[in-house]
Amino acid sequence: MKKFAIAVPIFGLVICFYACSHSPFTPATNATHDTTNATTHITPPPDTTSTSNVADTSVCFARDILPMLQSSCGISGCHDAASAKKGYVYTSYNTIMAYGIVAYKPNSSATYAYCYSGKMPKSPIPKLDSTQMSLLKRWIANGAHNDSNCAVSCDTSKYTYSNAIAPMMKSYCTSCHSTASAASAGGNIILDTYAAILVQAQNGKLLGDVQHASGFNYMPLGGTKLSDCKITQISKWIAAGAPNN
Numbered sequence: 603m604k605k606f607a608i609a610v611p612i613f614g615l616v617i618c619f620y621a622c623s624h625s626p627f628t629p630a631t632n633a634t635h636d637t638t639n640a641t642t643h644i645t646p647p648p649d650t651t652s653t654s655n656v657a658d659t660s661v662c663f664a665r666d667i668l669p670m671l672q673s674s675c676g677i678s679g680c681h682d683a684a685s686a687k688k689g690y691v692y693t694s695y696n697t698i699m700a701y702g703i704v705a706y707k708p709n710s711s712a713t714y715a716y717c718y719s720g721k722m723p724k725s726p727i728p729k730l731d732s733t734q735m736s737l738l739k740r741w742i743a744n745g746a747h748n749d750s751n752c753a754v755s756c757d758t759s760k761y762t763y764s765n766a767i768a769p770m771m772k773s774y775c776t777s778c779h780s781t782a783s784a785a786s787a788g789g790n791i792i793l794d795t796y797a798a799i800l801v802q803a804q805n806g807k808l809l810g811d812v813q814h815a816s817g818f819n820y821m822p823l824g825g826t827k828l829s830d831c832k833i834t835q836i837s838k839w840i841a842a843g844a845p846n847n
């Protein structure tokens with residue numbers, strides 16, 4: 603009995619030591635960014651002090667970061683205000699800053715580290731791709747500011763499938779509506795292929811949903827309504843016959 607009383611706390615200590623030494627924030631060398639293999643959790647390398655004083659104006663919170671984190675992470679059952687798994691809520695600047703972001707230090711930021719390792723977003727929500735990871739990293743490295751005066755490159759006279767519609771779906775919709783995630787997160791509606799988007803364009807739901815028209819589901823679900831410019835692009839594309847152009 604005495605032996606047991608000593609063995610248990612020692613065993614506990616060993617477990618704790620093991621667990622702590624394998625936290626996602628342990629610096630690792632030779633880490634490469636691998637989003638394809640979600641089972642090997644790669645830790646980003648330690649942050650280095652930046653030598654550049656030039657602000658990176660090509661990334662902007664309201665335009666690039668909020669919609670991305672909201673649609674991939676701030677969703678029902680995960681990190682919206684009601685679910686708030688592990689305290690993380692990805693629905694506004696203040697909640698995003700409350701946990702998991704260390705300004706100027708992307709690799710020390712849990713939000714970045716978990717996405718980098720491939721642990722988050724959890725399957726079937728698609729992992730952030732390299733463009734999205736780069737945006738997140740640069741935004742944090744810049745100081746994780748709440749920039750909202752973003753230059754928006756939306757032009758209602760340009761509404762081709764490849765330049766306007768597909769990228770918009772990718773930014774705001776395919777976290778829930780990808781071929782992989784649609785069954786569990788997107789009501790079985792797929793929006794990551796032309797053929798599947800065409801179905802929703804032709805049945806009127808794509809436009810009705812993004813317009814928040816009465817009687818429709820409001821999309822993006824739980825997120826901010828798309829800008830008028832973007833809704834106009836969708837509307838004009840559908841009016842032109844929703845071509846694969």
Ligand code: HEC
Pocket residue numbers: 673677678771774775776777778779787788789790791793802807808811812818819821822823824825828
């Ligand atoms: C957070 C996850 C999520 C995001 C992001 C999201 N949706 Fe949805 N969407 C859903 C769910 C869940 C349903 C099923 C709702 C239902 O059937 O009640 C749905 C349904 C739909 C439908 C079918 C609606 C109907 O009336 O049957 C369309 C069309 C749609 N979404 C378009 C979009 C578009 C366009 C975007 C991006 C601008 C978007 N969604 C973003 C979760 C999402």
